[in-house]
Amino acid sequence: MNDQNHENLKDLFERFFKPEQAEEAANDVHKADQIFREHPAPGPSDKLILDIKAEIAEALSCRKARLLRKSLYYKAAAVAAAVIVLAAISIRLFEKETTESKSPATTASMMPKTIWEDDTVTTYGGTSAIIAAEIEEIEGEILALQLGENGGNEHINMMELETKLTEINGDFWKG
Amino acid sequence: MAKSDDLAQIITNCKNDNAESFSQLVDIYARRCYGYFYRLTGNSVISDDLLSELFVKLVEKIGSYKGGSFEGWLFKIASNIFHDHLRSKQQEKKLLQTQENLFAAQLTKTKHSEGEQIDKLQMQIGRLDADTKELIILRFYSQLSFKEIAAIRSEPIGTTLSKLHRGLKQLRELME
Numbered sequence: 384m385n386d387q388n389h390e391n392l393k394d395l396f397e398r399f400f401k402p403e404q405a406e407e408a409a410n411d412v413h414k415a416d417q418i419f420r421e422h423p424a425p426g427p428s429d430k431l432i433l434d435i436k437a438e439i440a441e442a443l444s445c446r447k448a449r450l451l452r453k454s455l456y457y458k459a460a461a462v463a464a465a466v467i468v469l470a471a472i473s474i475r476l477f478e479k480e481t482t483e484s485k486s487p488a489t490t491a492s493m494m495p496k497t498i499w500e501d502d503t504v505t506t507y508g509g510t511s512a513i514i515a516a517e518i519e520e521i522e523g524e525i526l527a528l529q530l531g532e533n534g535g536n537e538h539i540n541m542m543e544l545e546t547k548l549t550e551i552n553g554d555f556w557k558g
Numbered sequence: 559m560a561k562s563d564d565l566a567q568i569i570t571n572c573k574n575d576n577a578e579s580f581s582q583l584v585d586i587y588a589r590r591c592y593g594y595f596y597r598l599t600g601n602s603v604i605s606d607d608l609l610s611e612l613f614v615k616l617v618e619k620i621g622s623y624k625g626g627s628f629e630g631w632l633f634k635i636a637s638n639i640f641h642d643h644l645r646s647k648q649q650e651k652k653l654l655q656t657q658e659n660l661f662a663a664q665l666t667k668t669k670h671s672e673g674e675q676i677d678k679l680q681m682q683i684g685r686l687d688a689d690t691k692e693l694i695i696l697r698f699y700s701q702l703s704f705k706e707i708a709a710i711r712s713e714p715i716g717t718t719l720s721k722l723h724r725g726l727k728q729l730r731e732l733m734e
Contacts, residue, residue: 390703399716400723408719411726412697418733419698422679424593431606432588435613439580442617447575 517551565628572620584613591636594699598640598692600680608643612636633700634710637692682732690725693718 392412396405521544528541565586571579591612595605615635623631683691697707704722708715 395704396719396723399719404723408723408726411723411730414730415694415726416698418679418729422677424596424680425602426589427592427606427609431609432584435584435588435610436577436581438610439584439613439617440577442614443575443577443580446617 514551518548521548521551569620569623569628573623580613580617583616587632588613590699590701591632594633594636594695595640597680597683597695597699599643600684604643608636608639611639615639627702627706629700630702630706630710633696633702637696637710640692678733682729685732686725686728690721690728693721694725694729697722 392409393405396408399405400408524544525541528544568579568582568586572583588609592605592609595608595612596602599605599608612632612635616632619635683694686694693707693711696702696710697704700707702710704715704718708718711718
């Protein structure tokens with residue numbers, strides 16, 4: 384005994400009621416269904432159906448527009464974020480470049496530390512002291528020659544001194 | 559009634575915001591849902607409003623339908639809409655009572671709008687207690703199984719059957 388809702392009512396009611404009660408209950412359900420069919424409720428008007436469909440179409444278009452706006456906002460936000468990140472990176476790089484070119488400390492630090500710590504600098508200093516002493520000695524001899532203290536052959540002495548001076552000069556540039 | 563495969567396809571299309579498929583759902587269910595609201599309220603104007611609200615809700619909530627009985631899901635929403643309406647009506651009544659104004663009379667008048675005839679079933683069903691009335695109406699218009707009805711009402715199936723049994727007996731006596 385199936386009803387309009389495709390259920391076997393007798394079996395169903397028998398699980399909860401006594402057999403005679405179950406049968407009565409199933410019959411009541413069928414009678415109620417019959418009463419409802421004999422007294423149909425009024426249906427919705429055609430105008431109402433059209434209004435509802437129009438309302439649905441409007442709600443859907445609003446929803447689509449809202450979704451579109453939302454996705455545009457997200458895209459704009461993503462682009463803005465990317466621009467901000469790029470700008471931040473560029474500013475940092477630019478700042479680094481400018482400070483590197485301006486700061487003397489940074490420039491100094493570019494030279495290898497070994498140069499400052501190298502003992503050869505002092506060696507160079509020592510060599511230059513010897514050269515300076517030699518130059519001083521030659522200058523003294525030239526002065527003596529000019530004052531005529533070297534007796535006679537001034538021209539030859541002068542030539543010798545100039546050669547010596549050129550030699551020292553060459554040694555100086557050789558290092 | 560739409561075959562289950564057709565209905566599944568219509569629902570899938572509705573989830574993709576297809577207006578035509580929503581129109582199909584309106585065509586399939588509007589009459590039954592309207593009957594449900596009309597038998598509960600006895601008022602065509604209110605039933606119009608509730609039916610419109612139901613389909614707007616359907617558009618909003620279709621994404622949350624995860625399969626199972628679509629009728630069960632739809633009539634659960636319909637039942638919630640009716641209960642919301644009852645709550646707002648009770649608030650309205652309280653407001654009217656405290657204000658003792660003329661609108662109370664007008665509201666009673668509009669309950670059964672012009673030329674509307676209350677049939678015998680509507681009159682007799684109105685004599686049942688609200689819960690039993692709703693159960694009987696839900697069963698007829700939703701065409702759900704008792705198991706599904708019990709699930710909608712969040713009560714054991716035995717309780718649903720007992721209430722229905724008592725209510726139908728009473729209705730049968732009233733109608734005779």
